[in-house]
Amino acid sequence: MFKINENFLKLPGSYLFSTIGKKVTAFKEQNPEKKIISLGIGDVTQPLAPAIIETLHGAVDDMSNAETFKGYAPDLGYEFLRTTIAQNDYKDHGCDISADEIFVSDGAKCDSGNIQEIFSQENKIAVCDPVYPVYVDSNVMAGRTGIYDTKSEVWSNVIYMPCTAENNFAPQLPKETPDIIYLCFPNNPTGATVNKAQLQEWVDYANKVGAVIIYDAAYEAYISEEDVPHSIYECDGARTCAIELRSFSKNAGFTGVRLGFTVIPKELKAGDVSLHSLWARRHGTKYNGAPYIVQKAGTAVYSEAGKAQLKEQVAYYMNNAKLVYDGLKSAGYTVSGGVNAPYIWLQTPNKMKSWDFFDYLLENANVVGTPGSGFGPSGEGYFRLTAFGSYENTVEAMNRIKAL
Amino acid sequence: MFKINENFLKLPGSYLFSTIGKKVTAFKEQNPEKKIISLGIGDVTQPLAPAIIETLHGAVDDMSNAETFKGYAPDLGYEFLRTTIAQNDYKDHGCDISADEIFVSDGAKCDSGNIQEIFSQENKIAVCDPVYPVYVDSNVMAGRTGIYDTKSEVWSNVIYMPCTAENNFAPQLPKETPDIIYLCFPNNPTGATVNKAQLQEWVDYANKVGAVIIYDAAYEAYISEEDVPHSIYECDGARTCAIELRSFSKNAGFTGVRLGFTVIPKELKAGDVSLHSLWARRHGTKYNGAPYIVQKAGTAVYSEAGKAQLKEQVAYYMNNAKLVYDGLKSAGYTVSGGVNAPYIWLQTPNKMKSWDFFDYLLENANVVGTPGSGFGPSGEGYFRLTAFGSYENTVEAMNRIKAL
Incomplete structure (x- = not known):
């Protein structure tokens, strides 16, 4: 008799955004007259830039x-x-990454979920808390995370690195030594970043203890401040300890187009074995490449016209971010993020639980956000709003929230 | 110190088609004047049908x-x-499959590599021998296959079901009871099929012993004979034991477009747990959907115009299949396949090793095929040619082979 992967059953509830989707659908069915505004799932709303559309048509031909x-x-x-990626994202920024260290994929979600496969089950992971849930969930499925305590919402075999108002949402080096460290900056969901010196500390630490850093830089296009690194390879020594994940979803509006990439420097090794060769084998065996037309569209992101158009698109969303940030401030909320990231992170009023605030906002303002607790135990009492709505919807949502 | 997944190191050599690619590249570099014809990798060559192109342009807009x-x-x-899939591929053929039992993906390679994740590591797999290498390789990576014997090229913990000329390339029920049975019909690489009564035997067997069948029907569009099932759900009882994988790669030329799907009936359970819910969780956690424009293109495959154009495309390739089959026969080879599948399977002359015949053909006819041994130990002494070349190249390749 076949047996299932019991690790799947350890996962509490469903994937965060599936749960939100179901709640919103149920609310819509009961309140068909209400106009819901979603600032919840980090999904873009602006159409693809003209340069990308043109390239797509050409590729279809x-x-x-x-x-x-x-x-x-x-x-x-x-x-x-x-x-094109090696030149524009790396060489032009002084990072020593070559084209054959780049693995093109259909997006950073797949890559961040699949990358753990090349590591032994015996590794212990460390994650920022709160953070994008895929890192922990994919390790749960692989059996690396131990037992889940439903009360504290903590896995017994995961090192949590709390990122809260107390430490300005920047993780401290963990007391217990991890094998794999997931870092995501600009952070999803807090919108926080670290400066170059802080990131260098992580690289030095990883090299010292023999850990590998999986660095998710999906939001780097939103960095507006000078001293914030766009890539971990801006740090010395990152080539021997860091894998970087990048996405076209947020800088180019590709959430429905699907394109991303993973960088694995050839020096990154366990003994004689390069992680590059393992990931190449994984790609070769279980993946068949991103569609040609989509990879072509990816090149348009780096064209003169594409760059100019996407700079405007990012500015459009960052204007929304400012609207949300300022609006929440003026409504008396404690707010962070929104400066180097399209995410605004707020503390729920009166220490309300995150999911209670979700329901409260959905029912009273018909605005959808994301409960902080969905990103990890230290997210409890926080809430995420995104800047990815339209300008009009963002203004309207803020008016509704201010009127509460 | 982080540790790697040691199972990856057990894999002998690189992925079959990567090895072929490297050999061909090396030959080209040394013989730049030679015109190589590839009947090796099962990759299509005809452009996308007009109905699909039109839909793609519309979706880009x-x-x-x-x-x-x-x-x-x-x-x-x-x-x-x-x-559309549920109606056209299932309901119209009398199969009881509903839309919410269909999981759209970016192709059958990913699905056939990833599907093992929802099963425990303790399961024992059975595979046709020879067969598409992804089934075994993805289970090697997951640690289910035991030890590899480099001499016999056999994994200690895999049940091989030989498919050779002796049994007309149809597997017999295994003596040892497997937990997971991979079946691929029309078979890649042999081109062989089973009739409905034979497939019903497998379904009955799986239900009796509590095994799950992973049925890869990627080549069903090439079936020309009446009694050959297009879907395993044509058999009674398949809803409680079978997962089906389908692809748009070969019926619609989507190898570079990337679209496929997996069917998991809701009755397929281990105790209380439905495999449908596990795969949904896997999809929700590690995958973000096939591109919108590609899913739209998928619907064009089922339009009136699309169906007519693709029927012609399949006929074009099957005309090639007949050319190859007849050509090899007349050159004195022992040949099978090519009637319900775009693959022609031949016995190497004078019991030559498969890879030796690969080199012989590449060097003397400048024709690339696929060594049978790359598909499993019982493939040794066989060789695969595909019908996916252009008509002109196929004619030319056969002339060269006949002239040897």
């Missing part, structure tokens, strides 16, 4: 002709995209 | 406009595609 038709993509992504 | 722009897709795929 390529597929209509036997001479230019493309079948299976190369395992690690098309050279044309990998070279 | 949807992404250019805030009103019709699409962000994250629903976890399990767009309703418009799942409903």
Whole structure:
């Protein structure tokens, strides 16, 4: 008789955003006349930039002709995209990363969920708390996280690094030594960042204790302050300890287009074995590449026109971020984030539970946000709003919240 | 110190098609004047059908406009595609499968590699031998396959079901009871099929012993004979024992577009736990949906125009299959497949080793095929050619082979 992976059953509830989706659907059914504004899921709303649309049409035409038709993509992504990424995201910023250290994928969610496969089950992970739930959940499924305590909402075999108002939402080096450290800056959900000196400390620490850092830089396009690193490879020594995940979802509006990449420097090794070779094997065996038309669209992100258009798009969202930040402040909330990230992080009023505040906001302002506790135990008492709505909806949502 | 997944190191060599790619590249570099014809990797060459191109352009336009722009897709795929699949691939063929039992993905390779995650490490798998290498390789990575014997090329903890000329390339029920049975019909690489009565035997067996069948039907569009089932759900009782994998790669030329789906009937359970809920959780946690434009393109496959155009495309490849089959026969080879599948399976002359024949063909005819041994130990002494080349290249390749 076949047996299931029992680790799946340890996961409490469903994936955070599935739960939110179900709650919103139920509310809509009961209140069909209410106009709900979602500042919940971090999904973009602005259409693809004209340069990207044009490239997509061109790539579709390529597929209509036997001479230019493309079948299976190369395992690690098309050279044309990998070279463009290496130049624009790394070499132009003084980071020593070459095209063949870049693995193109269909997005950072898949990569952040799948990357743990190349590590032994015996590794202990450390995560910022709160953080994007995929890091912990994918390790739960792999059996690395021990037992879940439903009361404290803590896994017995995970090192939590609290990021709260007390430490300005920046994690401290953990007391217990982890094997794998997940870092996400600009942080989802708090919107907090670390400066270059702080990140260098993490790189030095990882090299010292032999840990690997999985650095999720999905939101780097939103960095507005000078001293905040866009890539972990800006730090000395990162090539021997860090994997970086990047996404096209937020800088180019690709949440429904699906494109991302993972960087694994060739020096990153366990003994003789390079993690690069393991991930290449994983890609080669279980993945068949991102669609040609999507990889082509990726190159448009780096064109002159694309860059200019996307700079405007990011500015549009960051204007929303400022609206939300200022609006919440003026309504008396304690707020952070929103300066180097499209996320605004607020403390719930009167120490309300995160999910209670979710219900309160949905019912009274018809605004959807994300409960902080969904991102980890230290997220309890916090709440996330995103800047990814339209300008009009953002203004309207803030008016409703201020009127409460 | 972090530790790697040692199971990865057990894999012998690299992924089959990566190895072939490297060999061909090396040959090209040394022989730049030679015109190589690839009948190796099962990659299509005909451009996308006009109905699909038109839909793709329309979907790209949807992404250019805030009103019709699409962000994250629903976890399990767009309703418009799942409903279309349920109707066309199942209900129209008398199979009881509903839209919410269909999980849209970016292709059958990912699904066949990832599906093992929902099962315990303790399960024992059975595979046809030879077969598509992803089933075994993904289980190696998960640590289910025991030790590899480099001489016999056999894993100690895998049940091999030989499919050779002796049994007309149809597997027999195994002596040892497996937990998970991978079946692929029409078979890759042999091109063999089973009839409905034979498949019913497998379904009955799986229900009796409590095994789950993972049924890969990626090549069903190539079935030309009456009594060959297109779906395992044509068999009674399949809803309690079978998962089906489908692909758009071969029926619609989507190898570079990336679209597939997995069917898990809700009755398929281990005790109280439905595999449907486990796979939904896996999708929700580690996957973010196939691109909107690609899912839209999927619907065009089922339109009136799309169906007519793709019927022609399949006929084009099957004409190639007949050319290869007849050509090899007339050159004195022992050949099978090619009738219900785009693959032709031949015995190497004079019991030559598969990889030796690969080198022989590459060097002397400049034709690339796939060594049978790459698909499993019983593939040794066999060789696969595909019908996916252009008509002109197929004719030319056969002329070269006949001239040897």
